[in-house]
Amino acid sequence: MLGLMQDWPLLLHRIIDHAAIQHGGREVVSRAVEDGGLRRTTYARIRERALACAKRLTREGVKAGDRVATLAWNTERHLELWYGVSGVGAITHTVNPRLFPEQIAWIIDHAQDRMLFLDLTFVPLAERIAARLPSIERYVVLTDTAHMPETSLKGAVAFEEWLAESDADFVWAAVDENAAAGLCYTSGTTGGPKGVLYSHRSNVLHALACATPDFLGLSSRDTVLPVVPLFHANSWSLAYSAPMTGAKLVMPGAKLDGPSLLELLESEGVTLTAAVPTVWLGLLQHLETKGASLSTLKRVVIGGSACPRAMTEAFETKYGVTVSHAWGMTEMSPIGSFCSIKPAYAHLEGDALYDLKVKQGHPPFTVEFRLTDDAGVDQPWDGATQGRLKVRGPSVASAYFRREDEPILDDRGFFDTGDVGTIDPGGYLQITDRSKDVIKSGGEWISSIELENVAVGHPDVLEAAVIGVPHPKWDERPLLVIVPKPGRTPAREAVLAFMSGKVAKWQIPDDMVLVEAIPHTATGKIQKTALREMFRDYRLPA
Numbered sequence: 001m002l003g004l005m006q007d008w009p010l011l012l013h014r015i016i017d018h019a020a021i022q023h024g025g026r027e028v029v030s031r032a033v034e035d036g037g038l039r040r041t042t043y044a045r046i047r048e049r050a051l052a053c054a055k056r057l058t059r060e061g062v063k064a065g066d067r068v069a070t071l072a073w074n075t076e077r078h079l080e081l082w083y084g085v086s087g088v089g090a091i092t093h094t095v096n097p098r099l100f101p102e103q104i105a106w107i108i109d110h111a112q113d114r115m116l117f118l119d120l121t122f123v124p125l126a127e128r129i130a131a132r133l134p135s136i137e138r139y140v141v142l143t144d145t146a147h148m149p150e151t152s153l154k155g156a157v158a159f160e161e162w163l164a165e166s167d168a169d170f171v172w173a174a175v176d177e178n179a180a181a182g183l184c185y186t187s188g189t190t191g192g193p194k195g196v197l198y199s200h201r202s203n204v205l206h207a208l209a210c211a212t213p214d215f216l217g218l219s220s221r222d223t224v225l226p227v228v229p230l231f232h233a234n235s236w237s238l239a240y241s242a243p244m245t246g247a248k249l250v251m252p253g254a255k256l257d258g259p260s261l262l263e264l265l266e267s268e269g270v271t272l273t274a275a276v277p278t279v280w281l282g283l284l285q286h287l288e289t290k291g292a293s294l295s296t297l298k299r300v301v302i303g304g305s306a307c308p309r310a311m312t313e314a315f316e317t318k319y320g321v322t323v324s325h326a327w328g329m330t331e332m333s334p335i336g337s338f339c340s341i342k343p344a345y346a347h348l349e350g351d352a353l354y355d356l357k358v359k360q361g362h363p364p365f366t367v368e369f370r371l372t373d374d375a376g377v378d379q380p381w382d383g384a385t386q387g388r389l390k391v392r393g394p395s396v397a398s399a400y401f402r403r404e405d406e407p408i409l410d411d412r413g414f415f416d417t418g419d420v421g422t423i424d425p426g427g428y429l430q431i432t433d434r435s436k437d438v439i440k441s442g443g444e445w446i447s448s449i450e451l452e453n454v455a456v457g458h459p460d461v462l463e464a465a466v467i468g469v470p471h472p473k474w475d476e477r478p479l480l481v482i483v484p485k486p487g488r489t490p491a492r493e494a495v496l497a498f499m500s501g502k503v504a505k506w507q508i509p510d511d512m513v514l515v516e517a518i519p520h521t522a523t524g525k526i527q528k529t530a531l532r533e534m535f536r537d538y539r540l541p542a
């Protein structure tokens with residue numbers, strides 16, 4: 001027997017409709033790419049322009065199932081386009097501009113995108129690769145006529161001019177809730193780029209689950225600054241969950257440096273913000289040099305790579321801002337877990353609290369965990385046994401785009417994340433490593449993440465990375481690579497001594513080297529493959 005409730009497909013346009021009706025006057029503030037100034041609009045206006053965008057896309061011939069690419073920062077125009085594209089049943093393909101030009105060209109060609117909407121910043125880049133983008137029929141620059149540059153891009157037009165030829169008299173396309181709505185390629189921390197194809201339903205459910213109190217915990221009283229870009233897996237849901245809840249949005253545009261972020265956090269009264277650790281490294285350094293404080297910020301979400309304990313402590317003890325450590329991946333839309341405090345741990349404070357907070361936390365409803373060994377046998381949730389982490393849920397990928405015949409799920413329908421970790425009896429996940437980065441020493445596994453975490457706690461260390469290097473007896477041993485704070489040159493002995501007592505003795509790195517910079521991926525993660533390449537000829541001290 002079927003239930004007798006209404007059929008109300010979970011379509012993305014309902015989010016911006018709700019925001020416009022219930023929170024129509026709520027502001028969306030953006031830092032303009034043109035001149036760094038602030039532009040102000042509202043959810044009601046965003047919806048109108050998204051409708052106009054949808055109508056204009058239809059006139060371009062864009063229809064359900066077509067891919068429309070963006071190379072763009074977080075701004076209100078990107079948001080209008082984002083809702084406009086899914087509003088005609090087409091697919092927003094947010095391309096990560098930090099990838100190598102060859103990768104960008106490959107991805108756009110693989111996706112067979114029909115139009116490319118790009119910020120001024122990326123016009124030279126697009127011109128360089130345009131010859132390799134035969135599927136792109138037209139380029140739209142996200143600016144107004146006054147700022148439109150001379151360009152050779154096919155059919156190039158300024159967004160404002162393009163949009164002015166349209167109006168909001170449009171009815172959102174009534175596609176199936178399982179229809180594709182978004183496309184994002186993994187940046188290839190491991191292997192080549194793979195397309196994850198989100199649906200309306202998967203994105204709505206993901207945003208709903210993320211908005212609940214133990215996770216993003218958003219309300220109409222919040223002001224949210226998504227530093228994490230739309231092109232980094234749906235800005236961790238914020239471009240959906242903020243309008244869904246009526247939270248004010250502050251879009252940082254192209255300026256993600258410490259001073260620019262601090263200015264926005266303070267002038268717009270931001271209460272919640274989210275980004276990868278490298279971004280917060282910049283902000284914390286700036287706060288320290290300026291002796292500044294954070295007057296309105298309550299929570300900072302840190303994920304994408306492990307949040308070092310020292311970073312959590314700095315935010316919480318020096319600035320009174322609660323850190324929410326989050327874990328996830330493109331294939332998971334992307335949120336997989338959040339480290340919020342369950343009641344059984346509410347009494348924790350000091351070191352014990354920070355021991356818990358280095359963990360990646362527990363999953364929201366809609367995400368199921370499984371921990372297995374290499375043979376697929378379930379492992380105990382005892383907080384000590386390491387295993388391969390597998391996940392299942394309505395917002396987890398079931399296959400990659402245009403690779404539909406390659407199975408990626410196990411016998412029980414779980415997706416192997418490629419991450420290795422432990423789960424404790426309280427249900428908290430702790431990621432040890434990517435399976436490819438874990439250091440295999442004498443049959444034991446050493447967590448590079450744990451060592452990095454401890455090393456960055458040293459007062460002279462800005463950033464730390466640990467890789468495994470060959471060892472005749474132990475197979476591999478850890479090598480610590482350090483970027484010192486400006487003007488400091490920490491000695492190898494001092495840093496290794498600092499680490500002793502904080503990790504098991506046999507896990508202490510065999511050596512430490514200083515470098516000027518550590519290579520990062522397009523999503524801000526330490527690029528272990530490049531680092532291993534850098535130290536290919538390195539030999540451990542005898």
Ligand code: ADP
Nearest residue numbers: 186187188189303304305306326327328329330
């Ligand atoms: P890519 O693999 O393309 O860089 P993702 O953003 O999808 O893109 O990366 C997901 C991976 O990032 C995870 O599988 C995990 O290894 C790592 N990761 C994400 N968040 C965390 C975290 N909080 N702690 C440790 N690792 C993390």
